[in-house]
Amino acid sequence: MTFDVVVLTRANLELTSIVNWIAERSTDGAIEWLDVFESAKHSLEKNPLAFGFALENEFVDLEIRQILFGTRRGSRYRAVYHVDGNKVRILHVRGPGQPPLSAKDF
Secondary structure, eight states: OOOEEEEOHHHHHHHHHHHHHHHHHOHHHHHHHHHHHHHHHHHHHHOGGGSOBOGGGGGSSSOEEEEEEEOTTOOEEEEEEEEETTEEEEEEEEOTTOOOOOGGGO
16 A cells, blocks of 8 residues: 655645755755655655654644654654555654654644
8 A cells, every 4th residue: 555645834844944954055965855855755655654653642642653864974854744544644844953842833
């Protein structure tokens, strides 16, 4: 079964902010980061339930999971998502050093 992955508006804004921040320092780095993000999305299309629960799962009624992904330099990012039937909704994209999300973020 293939899952339909949708990046919600808030997550897309966060994604754009991360890409812009990286691009200010390295255009190639931003392109690489987008490739890594797309690879993570592809993994979610195949099996989103293979990845663990997000720290924020305890704050909300929905089941919230996360996929971790990173660049060659080792910076870790995560996409926080919810699986609903055959749809995967990416709710947030977080960068290194960002604090955990709060209940109001959902």
